[in-house]
Amino acid sequence: GDSVTQMEGPVTLSEEAFLTINCTYTATGYPSLFWYVQYPGEGLQLLLKATKADDKGSNKGFEATYRKETTSFHLEKGSVQVSDSAVYFCALRRGSTLGRLYFGRGTQLTVWP
Amino acid sequence: NAGVTQTPKFQVLKTGQSMTLQCAQDMNHNSMYWYRQDPGMGLRLIYYSASEGTTDKGEVPNGYNVSRLNKREFSLRLESAAPSQTSVYFCASKETGVSNQPQHFGDGTRLSIL
Numbered sequence: 001g002d003s004v005t006q007m008e009g010p011v012t013l014s015e016e017a018f019l020t021i022n023c024t025y026t027a028t029g030y031p032s033l034f035w036y037v038q039y040p041g042e043g044l045q046l047l048l049k050a051t052k053a054d055d056k057g058s059n060k061g062f063e064a065t066y067r068k069e070t071t072s073f074h075l076e077k078g079s080v081q082v083s084d085s086a087v088y089f090c091a092l093r094r095g096s097t098l099g100r101l102y103f104g105r106g107t108q109l110t111v112w113p
Numbered sequence: 114n115a116g117v118t119q120t121p122k123f124q125v126l127k128t129g130q131s132m133t134l135q136c137a138q139d140m141n142h143n144s145m146y147w148y149r150q151d152p153g154m155g156l157r158l159i160y161y162s163a164s165e166g167t168t169d170k171g172e173v174p175n176g177y178n179v180s181r182l183n184k185r186e187f188s189l190r191l192e193s194a195a196p197s198q199t200s201v202y203f204c205a206s207k208e209t210g211v212s213n214q215p216q217h218f219g220d221g222t223r224l225s226i227l
Binding site: 004006034041042043044045049100104105106 | 171218
């Protein structure tokens with residue numbers, strides 16, 4: 001079945017460090033891929049998405065490239081800030097317009113000043 | 114800009130009590146979803162509704178029922194709460210028919226069952 005495997009946390013970085021959170025997936029067909037972010041006490045917010053192979057999603061300095069050959073969608077940011085501290089979820093959705101999402105377990109990121 | 118509104122935000126129940134979690138969206142979305150979030154487990158789909166009047170089971174439906182009261186509202190009911198249902202519950206909605214649109218999430222209901 002469809003599944004998402006995400007890098008286990010927690011991840012702790014100093015401000016301005018480089019961030020990578022790994023995400024790989026298993027799915028039939030050509031899923032869409034997403035990164036969601038959850039700030040403390042809040043719901044999930046869409047951070048970025050990619051809908052086909054080689055697409056790059058980007059937002060707020062974060063990037064992720066849809067790599068079909070490695071079934072990966074790793075999240076990167078060149079210089080993290082304290083305000084990036086949150087839980088990050090990788091998710092996939094197959095082509096159905098119904099939009100069921102399959103989530104990874106989440107990665108807690110803490111950035112220290 | 115209300116988006117998806119969940120009530121209550123917090124609740125403590127005793128084992129065996131019943132409760133309904135409410136969710137309403139003002140974006141005219143057809144599809145709505147209920148998830149639970151547990152530490153180290155990510156979000157798991159409990160039930161979803163593709164349109165008013167239809168509901169379907171997700172990954173973890175046991176112990177729950179849902180009602181799609183109208184297009185705006187999608188409630189989740191625990192008939193006899195168990196400690197294993199202690200979790201954070203999220204409601205989400207999405208525009209159907211446009212496959213690349215994201216799901217929009219509420220802020221969650223934190224439920225503890227003693």
